[in-house]
Amino acid sequence: MKISVAICTWNRSRLLRRTLERLCEINTDGRFSWELILVNNHSTDDTAQVIDDFSGLLPIVSLFEPVQGLTPCRNRAVAEASGDYVVWTDNDVLVCKNWLVSYVDAFEAEPEVAFFGGAIEPWFEPPGRPEWIESTWEKCKPVYAARDIGETPVDLTEDRLPYGANFAIRTDFQRVYLYDPMLGRVRSAMIGGEETHVLEQIARAGGKGRWVPNAKVQHIVPADRATERYIRSYYVGQGQANVLFNKQGSRRMVALLDASYQSLLYRLKRHRKQPDEWVSHMIRACISWGEFTSYRSRSLP
The missing domain is CATH 3.90.550.10 (Spore Coat Polysaccharide Biosynthesis Protein SpsA; Chain A)
Known part of the structure; x- marks a missing residue:
């Protein structure tokens, strides 16, 4: 062998x-x-x-x-x-x-x-x-x-x-x-x-x-790599992969709205709440942003 x-x-x-x-x-x-x-x-x-x-x-x-x-x-x-x-x-x-x-x-x-x-x-x-x-x-x-x-x-x-x-x-x-x-x-x-x-x-x-x-x-x-920036980039990539894989994800405008909303919640809670709460919003915002940017690059609705 x-x-x-x-x-x-x-x-x-x-x-x-x-x-x-x-x-x-x-x-x-x-x-x-x-x-x-x-x-x-x-x-x-x-x-x-x-x-x-x-x-x-x-x-x-x-x-x-x-x-x-x-x-x-x-x-x-x-x-x-x-x-x-x-x-x-x-x-x-x-x-x-x-x-x-x-x-x-x-x-x-x-x-x-x-x-x-x-x-x-x-x-x-x-x-x-x-x-x-x-x-x-x-x-x-x-x-x-x-x-x-x-x-x-x-x-x-x-x-x-x-x-x-x-x-x-x-x-x-x-x-x-x-x-x-x-x-x-x-x-x-x-x-x-x-x-x-x-x-x-x-x-x-x-x-x-x-x-x-x-x-x-x-x-x-x-x-x-033990940073928020690195984790955000990973989950943006995951959102983009969701679209490329045709996995279930938000459509383009829904993804944009969700990314904006989750990002707002993340910023509001970042220094006021426990990490378990604001990290969830950060991840959700990044996945939705990745989905939106992937749809945009492919000119999909």
């Missing part, structure tokens, strides 16, 4: 270095070989140097993708992958030592399964997670890709999917279900969901999914 681990990266060399350092420590065994596909998305920092620094330490396949965006990078990695499975992680992730071995255990145990996923635990860099995020964690945790379905290898379905920082797909399925260029982050734009869309398609087509409890990772959260 051969495994293709894939990471797409853009201008995050400091975090990428930590990710690669941790990958140097993972356990492997004689059951499989692996390659590490690193797709440099036209980075302007020292990403290329970081990749070169690890070229003798990891089985790196270094690729350069000039088209900006996560989706072109994902599809480029799929095109170049030579493994039987593509295992996806991110440039700001610390994998556990048995991460890859745990996936291989699952692949061998159930070769008919199409996709797999493991837990993601956010780790906030100093000064840590702000109190207002702590107290509203159930509302904020999607922003930081927190995902844990438990310690049992349960089925994954269309309604219970892994997240983008820690999942795997059989390569034959992955080549059929590529990533939609309308989705995926581009620079600082926050429209995500490209991996969810692929996994939903596979599940709808009858592909089985399996949770892998021991394939755990930590997701590094820099201090500049």
